[in-house]
Amino acid sequence: MPELPEVETIKRQLNKKVKGKKIKSVEVRLNKFVKCPLNKFKKLVEGAKISQVERRAKLLIIKLSNSCCLIIHLKMSGQLIYQGQPSKHTHLIYYFSDGSQLVHNDLRKFGFVKVVPEKELSGFLKKEEYGPEPLSEEFTLNLFKKMLAERGKSKIKPLLMDQRWLAGIGNLYSDEILFLAKVLPTRTAGSLEPAEIERIYRGIKRILPLAISRRGSSADQYVDTAGQKGNYLPLVKVYGRQGKPCYICGTEIKRMKIGGRSAHFCPKCQK
Ligand SMILES: [Zn+2]
Numbered sequence: 001m002p003e004l005p006e007v008e009t010i011k012r013q014l015n016k017k018v019k020g021k022k023i024k025s026v027e028v029r030l031n032k033f034v035k036c037p038l039n040k041f042k043k044l045v046e047g048a049k050i051s052q053v054e055r056r057a058k059l060l061i062i063k064l065s066n067s068c069c070l071i072i073h074l075k076m077s078g079q080l081i082y083q084g085q086p087s088k089h090t091h092l093i094y095y096f097s098d099g100s101q102l103v104h105n106d107l108r109k110f111g112f113v114k115v116v117p118e119k120e121l122s123g124f125l126k127k128e129e130y131g132p133e134p135l136s137e138e139f140t141l142n143l144f145k146k147m148l149a150e151r152g153k154s155k156i157k158p159l160l161m162d163q164r165w166l167a168g169i170g171n172l173y174s175d176e177i178l179f180l181a182k183v184l185p186t187r188t189a190g191s192l193e194p195a196e197i198e199r200i201y202r203g204i205k206r207i208l209p210l211a212i213s214r215r216g217s218s219a220d221q222y223v224d225t226a227g228q229k230g231n232y233l234p235l236v237k238v239y240g241r242q243g244k245p246c247y248i249c250g251t252e253i254k255r256m257k258i259g260g261r262s263a264h265f266c267p268k269c270q271k
Contacts, residue, residue, distance in 0.1 A: 001075065001076050001077075001170055001171065001220070001222075002058060002074045002078065002216070002222050003058060003168060003169060003170035003171075003172060003173050003216075004055075004057075004058065004134065004135075004167070004168030004169060004173070004208055004212075005173070005208055005211035005212045005214075005216045005217070005230075005232065006074075006216035006217070006222050006224075006230065007055050007058050007059070007060060007074065007168070008055055008212050008216075009212060009215045009216045009224050009230065010060060010074075010080055010224060010225055011053050011054065011055040011060060012212075013082070013224055013225040013226070014050075014053040014060075014062070014080070014082075014102075014225060015052070015053045017082045017225060018050050018053075018082065018096065018100075018102060019050055019051070019052065019053065020049065020050065020051075021049065021050055021096040021097070021098060021100070022047070022048070022049045022050075022096060022097040022098075023045055023046060023047070023048055023049070023050070023064075023094050023095070023096060023097075024046070024047075024095050024096060024097045025046050025095045026041075026042060026045050026046060026092065026093065026094050026095070027092065027093040027095070028041070028042070028091070028092055029086075029090060029091050029092065029093070030091035030092075030109070033091040033092060033104075033106070033109070033111070033112060033113060034092075034112070034113055034114065035112045035113065035114040036114045036115055036116075040115070041113075041114075041115050044064070044066065044068045044115045045064070045068075045070065045094075045115060047066075048064035048065050048066045048068065049064065049065035050062055050063070050064060050065075051063045051064060051065050056125055056130060056133070056167070057128070057130045057133075057163055057167035057168050058073065058074070058163070058167075058168060058170075059071060059072070059073055059125075059128075060072040060073075060074070060080075061121065063118065067117060067118045067119070068115050068116065068117055068118060069115065069116055069117075069118050069121050070113060070114075070115050071113070071114050071115070071116060071121075071124065072104070072111070072112075072113050073111050073112050074106070074111050075106070075108070075110035075111040075112075076108045076110045076111075076220070076221075077106055077107040077108040077110070077111075077220060077221040077222075078104065078105070078106045078110075078111035078221075079103075079104070079105040079106070079221060079222070079223050079227075080102060080103070080104055080225055081102070081103050081105065081223065081225060081226070081227045082100065082101075082102050082225045082226065083100055083101060083102075084101075084102075084103040084105070084227055085103070086103050087105060089105040089106060089107045090103050090104065090105050091104055091105070091106055091109070092104040092113060102225075107221055108221075128163075128164075129164045130163055130164065130167040131147075131162070131163065131164055131165045131166040131167050132147075132166060132167065133167055133168065134166055134167070134168060134169065134204050134205070134208060135205070135208055135209065139166075141197075141198060141201050144197065144200075144201045145194075145197055147165065147166070148189040148190075148192065148197060149189075149190075151165065151189045152188060152189050152190025153188055153189070153190060154188060154189050155185065155186055155187065155188055155189075155258055155259070156178065156183060156185060156186075156187050156188070156189055156192070156200070157174050157175075157178060157185030157186070157258050157259075157261075157263050158258060158259040158261070159189055160174040160177065160178070160200075160204075161174050161261065168208075169204070169208075171239070171261055171262065172217055172219060172236065172239045172240075173207060173208065173211065174263075175236075175238050175239045175263060175264045175265065176203075176207050176236055176237060176238065176239060177200060177203040177204055177207055178200065178203070178263075178265065178270065179237045179238045179265060179266060179269065179270060180199070180203040180206070180207060180237070181196060181199035181200040181202075181203045182196075182199065182269055182270050182271060183196050183199070183200060183270055183271065184265060184267075184270045184271060185256075185258055185263035185265055185270075186256075186258060186263075210232070210235075211230075211232040214230060214231035214232040214235070215228070215230040215231055215232075216230035216232055217230050217232040217233045217236065217239075218230045218233055219233060219239070219240060237266075238253050238264040238265055238266060239264050240264065241253045241264060242254060242255035242264055246266040246268065246269060248266070248269050249266065249268045249269055251266055251267060251268040251269070253265065253266055254266075254267050
């Protein structure tokens with residue numbers, strides 16, 4: 001599932017490739033993919049120019065010249081491919097006035113698109129109750145300590161993935177951050193020593209930008225806007241490596257379910 005680094009990669013690429021372009025028309029192949037009345041969607045999107053692409057948590061926000069925003073969630077398997085060829089998994093195609101196009105594919109169809117007036121955007125985001133952005137300046141070590149203190153009984157792995165607590169981190173990067181920090185995914189927030197808290201914090205601030213610089217991880221359907229896979233997966237230490245030896249100590253990497261999600265970890269390196 002695309003997490004912060006993947007959505008951020010798409011955001012940055014869209015700003016390079018489609019910012020300033022005028023949407024001549026939009027073809028909706030799967031009506032239920034659009035989470036607002038279809039005629040309203042077309043009326044607001046067609047003829048508008050893309051002024052800026054932003055991201056909040058795992059949401060893409062495409063600001064339009066007519067003071068509306070397209071809100072896109074890629075969920076499990078969404079792809080936005082510039083100059084992509086439509087396939088049976090293409091649910092939306094944006095045609096630009098210069099003849100180029102952007103196709104929105106989604107194999108599992110959990111994603112969505114909607115359009116809201118820009119003045120309603122903050123209300124929409126407020127309703128989602130996202131936690132702080134981990135790469136923002138606002139997210140300091142002190143804030144992180146305070147956030148952990150408020151959730152002392154929660155296990156750290158599901159907590160890192162809780163979008164209302166901290167935005168943008170999912171299954172893959174939470175596993176990698178906890179491995180780097182040498183902390184078991186089952187530890188409760190309240191049990192963490194100051195040094196462990198600091199290692200998790202540094203892990204967040206190090207791994208997410210590194211993953212962005214490698215255009216994310218293609219563990220499943222994720223590709224960037226050129227249809228290319230991300231390059232971070234070869235760097236993962238534990239995610240999806242159950243049964244394989246730990247790169248540091250050689251112990252077999254374990255996988256277990258925590259709160260319905262799989263956690264991957266080294267039982268020796270992580271305490
Ligand atoms: Zn190990």
